[in-house]
Amino acid sequence: MDKEAIVASGALQGSTTVPGDKSISHRAVMLGAIAKGKTTVKGFLDGEDCKQTIRCFQKMGVSIYHGQESVTIEGCGLDGLKEPSEVLDVGNSGTTIRLMLGIMAGNPHFSVVSGDESIAKRPMARVTNPLMQMGARLWGRENGNRTPIAVNGDTKLTAIDYRSPVASGQVKSALLLAGLQAEGKTTVQEPYRSRDHTERMLSAFGVDVDVYENGVAITGGQTLSGQNVEIPGDISSAAFLLTAAATVKDSHLRVNNVGVNPTRTGVIDALLAMGADVSLQEERIVNGEPVADIVVKERPLHGAVISGALIPRLIDELPVLAVVATQAKGETVIKDAVELKYKETNRIDTTVNQLKQLGANIRATEDGMVITGPTPLTGGEVNSFQDHRIGMAFTIAGLIADGETVIHGAKASDISYPGFYEKLKSLSQS
């Protein structure tokens, strides 16, 4: 049976690393595939989502070699992708499907894109609508909002000025990738700035992208050239270790070589706002992305408000921050986070309902949750519901709780953090 039993096992100590960044790994494969020439990727995340991206591009005739040390992609240029003769299966990965739709929309082939049960419930209109405004021919259930989605890319796209209602790295990236193939200059504005790895990597591959406050612009017809890419550790994975060390008594942990792109470091800002002792050391730039070692020491925490522009900078870390908030003194309010409902699970429900079960004082709101602490947690049976972030967040809850916490569906962690359970065990003292 796919489950893990977690018991409190003492302070987290030492110096460690985490697997490569998921967002950057997806983009390295995609940009490598549509570039001319060879791309070599070091630090690629060997997780299920990113492997699915590799498989999709292999189905379009791209030669990709996934070795122990690196991934090598023989880029064939945007005009060199082949028509896939099978469905492009993205598995559980929202990033793969939404970014790939941007590529497929302007590529002169017929393709069908689909994924697992969770993907079938996630909204796709946020990308298919603006792509259709650019002239893309797309069909899907609920007028293009649900998978499977069929694309007939045999059409010329036209640039649009798009004001996105959501701050989403996936929407922005899909439109940049479609914009590369459109006539004219495509602009995307968003309510708050979302992760900017696509812009950074496009520049590294030789494409001009204009970046301004809460917006980006790209002119169609530019070509990419293959590059050597070095991917830092994923701050969204590091977040589980950092939050554990911030809450488990006497912990003192250093996580080396983590990507600290400012569009991703919301979890550090939230921990600081809660009074945590966290610092960045050895800050440097690797391949156009900021990287640092992160050091955290346990000390008493207090509640904070997590809202507004901070939300897109820590969206995937909110379930585990809710776990931390159960141990912080006073009220923590998470708001403006309605996007949590559209992830692998409805993360407001899966977080709130199960933390309540473990004894937390927590309630759901329309766009987030309110947690009052500190409350002792008591172990129990919880489920990942095949949502990797939920399974891992409740594993951290298990380290804080009295007694045993059983995580059903624990293997979901392989999606973004293979080796997560082994790593936690190696860092615990007893």
Ligand SMILES: O=C(O)C1=C[C@@H](OP(=O)(O)O)[C@@H](O)[C@H](O)C1
């Ligand atoms: O662009 C990306 O790589 C991602 C963007 C975010 O999703 P949204 O774009 O839906 O906010 C995030 O939740 C996801 O894990 C990865």
Ligand SMILES: C=C(OP(=O)(O)O)C(=O)O
């Ligand atoms: C939401 C996530 O990923 P995706 O949208 O790529 O499925 C995540 O990793 O938490």
